[in-house]
Amino acid sequence: MQTLKRIALVAAAALLAATIVPLRPVAADSLYDELGQKAGITKVLVDMVGFIADDGRINHFFAHADIPHLEGELVDQVCYVSGGPCTYTGKSMQDAHKGMDIKEADFNALVEDLQKAMYKNDVPLPVQNHLIAALAPLFDSVTYK
Amino acid sequence: MIKTGKTHLLVIAMATFVLLSCQAAFAGGRLLATGGVTQVEGSAGAGIVPWALISGTETQDEVGGTAFYTHIAMPNYGLDVAGASIGIKERLELSYARQTLSIDDNVTTPINTALALPTNTLSNTTLSQDVFGAKLKLFGNAVYDQNSMLPQISLGVQHKTNDDFKSVLGITGVPEVLGAKNPSGTDFYLAFTKIFIGGAGGLNLVVNGTIRETEANENGLLGFGCATTNAFVPTFVCKPGTGGYSTQGEGSAAVFLNPQTALGGEYRMMPDDLVSTQQDAWKDVFVAYFPSKEFALVLAYASLGNLPAGIGANGITKEQANGLYLSGQIGF
Numbered sequence: 001m002q003t004l005k006r007i008a009l010v011a012a013a014a015l016l017a018a019t020i021v022p023l024r025p026v027a028a029d030s031l032y033d034e035l036g037q038k039a040g041i042t043k044v045l046v047d048m049v050g051f052i053a054d055d056g057r058i059n060h061f062f063a064h065a066d067i068p069h070l071e072g073e074l075v076d077q078v079c080y081v082s083g084g085p086c087t088y089t090g091k092s093m094q095d096a097h098k099g100m101d102i103k104e105a106d107f108n109a110l111v112e113d114l115q116k117a118m119y120k121n122d123v124p125l126p127v128q129n130h131l132i133a134a135l136a137p138l139f140d141s142v143t144y145k
Numbered sequence: 146m147i148k149t150g151k152t153h154l155l156v157i158a159m160a161t162f163v164l165l166s167c168q169a170a171f172a173g174g175r176l177l178a179t180g181g182v183t184q185v186e187g188s189a190g191a192g193i194v195p196w197a198l199i200s201g202t203e204t205q206d207e208v209g210g211t212a213f214y215t216h217i218a219m220p221n222y223g224l225d226v227a228g229a230s231i232g233i234k235e236r237l238e239l240s241y242a243r244q245t246l247s248i249d250d251n252v253t254t255p256i257n258t259a260l261a262l263p264t265n266t267l268s269n270t271t272l273s274q275d276v277f278g279a280k281l282k283l284f285g286n287a288v289y290d291q292n293s294m295l296p297q298i299s300l301g302v303q304h305k306t307n308d309d310f311k312s313v314l315g316i317t318g319v320p321e322v323l324g325a326k327n328p329s330g331t332d333f334y335l336a337f338t339k340i341f342i343g344g345a346g347g348l349n350l351v352v353n354g355t356i357r358e359t360e361a362n363e364n365g366l367l368g369f370g371c372a373t374t375n376a377f378v379p380t381f382v383c384k385p386g387t388g389g390y391s392t393q394g395e396g397s398a399a400v401f402l403n404p405q406t407a408l409g410g411e412y413r414m415m416p417d418d419l420v421s422t423q424q425d426a427w428k429d430v431f432v433a434y435f436p437s438k439e440f441a442l443v444l445a446y447a448s449l450g451n452l453p454a455g456i457g458a459n460g461i462t463k464e465q466a467n468g469l470y471l472s473g474q475i476g477f
Binding site for chain 1: 173174175176204205206207234235286287289291292332341342343344346347349403404
């Protein structure tokens with residue numbers, strides 16, 4: 001009985017901790033602003049594409065890519081995901097990555113290149129984290145296709 | 146005291162570890178810190194609580210692992226733990242750890258005298274145990290599932306064998322005198338871990354809850370279960386209404402101040418079955434530092450609750466065993 005009470009207490013505390021911390025405390029539209037709107041997003045993503053080009057782990061995926069087109073699509077997508085006034089008109093994520101067999105390590109390598117690009121552009125850590133949280137669910141639609 | 150058999154076991158474990166680390170040359174695809182550190186029983190987690198994360202730097206296509214050493218320095222006790230783990234495809238974790246609790250002569254000398262044993266019989270007393278662990282990730286992904294509240298959930302087992310149940314004095318050992326029933330036991334646990342990216346005012350938050358079925362006294366260092374009769378001290382038996390497995394709750398929370406540094410705290414309930422001792426919850430507050438995927442350092446202030454401090458007029462006296470916790474991990 002004593003044990004059950006203690007478990008209930010621990011569970012209640014954990015639940016409380018989980019509810020007072022909302023999943024994404026910053027509203028979606030302010031993430032777009034915090035990233036510096038379209039200009040800021042473009043700078044980060046152009047730098048990211050540069051880091052990817054030098055990243056031996058994943059640059060082979062982009063060997064035949066039309067880089068300006070890719071940059072445009074990435075900017076549109078991040079603009080859209082962060083709540084900005086953009087529409088992503090490219091292929092669905094599943095279709096765009098079909099047959100590429102992108103693995104978890106490849107996805108993570110791209111995340112690291114994105115982080116490097118955000119650091120280079122002095123994006124504050126909370127803004128970096130919010131963008132990564134917004135993009136993380138893409139894992140399922142991008143990898144192992 | 147390390148016996149030859151145990152030494153062989155350790156050598157085999159280390160050889161397996163080295164062999165697998167060669168085969169897993171391509172591990173390292175995981176994001177920084179997402180394998181956690183190694184807790185006192187050798188499982189991936191924080192300091193004292195196992196988490197649902199699978200150890201190592203591997204992804205679901207790779208094999209990785211860790212090796213670690215932990216020391217907790219308390220006024221009259223020291224706990225040393227060394228071990229290694231293999232993480233297979235971010236699905237299965239196999240681990241080994243050896244714990245040694247050193248007891249200061251401040252504690253043992255009065256007991257030595259009270260029991261009228263030859264001088265220094267109990268000097269340099271240590272209690273050691275082996276912990277073999279396995280952890281299977283059932284479902285969920287603590288990192289990528291940011292659009293849902295569902296945690297990563299893993300099922301774990303820790304099989305422990307105490308070497309010193311019967312070894313001191315050539316007659317019996319500390320756990321048996323204190324009323325423990327068995328020299329070995331097996332814990333089962335379910336761990337729920339969620340990383341909320343940006344979840345603490347923009348900083349990354351890790352929340353973990355673990356439910357454990359156990360009959361280990363002080364995590365097994367004082368043996369397993371409790372005896373209904375005791376040939377050495379007749380009163381040192383089960384507390385009324387205790388004995389056998391009980392369910393214990395454990396929790397951890399940590400915030401990453403930056404990608405390399407996490408600040409956290411933990412709480413771990415313990416069974417309290419032995420009349421001879423008073424087992425309290427274990428707790429800690431910690432700072433974990435990840436300079437790279439391959440290295441982690443943990444500095445903590447830990448409390449292992451009340452441990453025996455000697456013999457007084459009313460029997461065994463107790464004191465809070467609190468102290469500095471230092472742990473280093475290499476991962477591949």
